[in-house]
Amino acid sequence: MQQTMTFKKMAILTLSFLALDLLVQHVLVYQAVNWAFYQFGLDQFTAQFISKMTELLVVLGINALVTKQKIYMKPRFTWWEGAYWLFMVAVVIPFLSADNLLESLGTGLMGGFPEEFFARAVLMGLFLTYVLRTGYSRHNLVKGILYADLAFALMHFTNLSHAPLSYVIVQSVLAFVAGLAYSAIYVQTGNIWSAVGLHFVDDFVLTANGAMGDWSLYANMAFSYFKIVLVIALFLYWKKHEPELARRIRQKND
Template structure:
């Protein structure tokens, strides 16, 4: 009965977090930025920047007061991580001469930070912390946690119905849910939220570009295939190895028990 109550409490906290985040962003923040836009005549790019900055602050504040989930920034050098950063740099080079460079990069940064902090840093973190603290960690429960957080990530794109068609929004929901799986695997392997943020940033950046040459098309295709490859390898790898993120959560869980 106690386990059920604890699980129910976790779900209620996540629901409360998401509802408050959506209400604050879609009603309060949106109307505030809209008022600033017309009152002071700021540009669309700066308006989006203000809106996404508010979202980051809201996510961090709600996490502090409601979910209290630690967002991990584990930093340890290895050659695979170095190759990761070099790969992202090489992928983006063909897009530096795009006409809408500033807008694409800014949108990538804004979307990457807020959405990864929310869906991987907080929601996935809450799910994983629960199964670790309840000594229920298994490959099966790991996949359930990843899938659950990714579906939530996809469903949150339903808010786009305010300005896009139903069919297009549903496609966004599906693609975002699938992409969320890969972002989650990257966070699991590295134990550092900045890695999925970086991939999310690059993804938003290059996909929002007006592709004009073959090199950009090849880079875009290579990036997409790489995300699929990461997903497939991760499914095999985490069947046999504990993710770094799980190890970090276990350490924190053990330390919290020792201080009680």
């Protein structure tokens, strides 16, 4: 049996993870990318892409060395998860005619990969490991999701170094609201790629310009409603059914 996750241990690991990520990413990596930006004449998008992809490596490195949170990636191949991925593809197709296709695809990658491994795979994993240590309940599950989502949203206040307060507040609120859908799909499937895919599509659709007329409009509307329904339906479903991620976390701790 593995050592129980106490509040003290969870707090130390969480604060260590956040502090190290801030130090490495926002100080060391930022300085290195800023140097490369002027040294090699990089454009803004390329510099941002390099920074975000480096952030993914930083998160994985800190997790491997410090927090050691298990990241769940194995799919279950259920019919409804197959339908989920087909829907994601259907939403993307009308936007493949966007004028800025490569840029919007890159934006999707920048959001989907580093932020989901940071916020859901590691940060939420730590909170859920703690709140589910004594057994499953929807109350504890939702509490862990909200705490982790709030912590990630508040992390955006580090952007005050280069953005006005009003912008950072809006950014934090949007991160919290969107994070509920990303968290819900990861918790239900127990597969981080589901959250990465949802986040990717969200950012891709948001930044794709000049896409296929009415079809892109319908796809965007369907995707927006889907996220709302997803959160509500799963939060109700968890009252009587334990989701896959909760089951996998508890099995790891037994």
